[in-house]
Amino acid sequence: MNIVGPEGKMIPALPDLFVWNEDQVQLMSAHCQSCDTYFFPAFHEQHRPGCSRQGVQKVLLNKNGILKSYTIQHYMPPLPFKTEGNITPYIIGLVEFPEGIQIAGIVKECPFHALKIGLSMEVVTFTLYRNEQGQEVVTWAFQPTDPIRDK
Template sequence: MDSITLRPVVDEILTLDEAGAHLLGSACQDCDTVYFPPVLRCRNPGCAGKTIVPSHLEGAGVLFSFTIQRYRPPALFALEPWEAYAIGSVDLAGGVRVLGIIQAPFDQLSPGLAVRLSTSVLNDGDEGAVITHVFVPDEDGPG
């Protein structure tokens, strides 16, 4: 059986390893500000040090807000087969808010829903499956 090659739609923000998927961000060592996607320097105007280091973000969070997307996204993010999807703003530990697809029945979505990081195949081609980060309901999470 052939192994499936998984490729993140954007390499700089998602990584996969034996433990699963991780969002890649950055953090300022001087003021503890967390960023997603990663930044090259701290944007906090009150920070004098501005020392940035790579950071894996927590995978669990709480849905802050959401909307239902009923249009096809651009080719890079094409979902096949096409269907409407929810996109939401998720509050993760460390004070960072991340946008992502929320994979849950639309009638179960509400602010405060506990979610956790997962991945989903956007499309599958000759060079492997293109994946993106998504959030799914987390029955064990806060919320």
């Protein structure tokens, strides 16, 4: 598994959050074996009270999850959210992974009319902007597992 993307072409906007190769993108979580809690980001531990906090290991989450809530955002947030131009309206989805954690992210390739709680989503990348070296600066995102044909 590549910790950074295909050489030179894409870089994550911030490190240690997700990994990718040609086939899939996966979010980087951590799991506590003592209290069975998953964390995201991996470096922000949030244990069950009384947990010994022993046996925390980095894990990659399943590449698929279920959409549990969403919003369509109509105004651009201020910096430090940086994109190439105004991307509104854009979708933010809350996706639940089989491990037992819900994670928020931008949703792409999904027409608004198809948005529905319960939709199966897969983790993908989303290009925020190109940097001075011409690399795509990317974040994680979600898109419907089964492509939706726009009406």
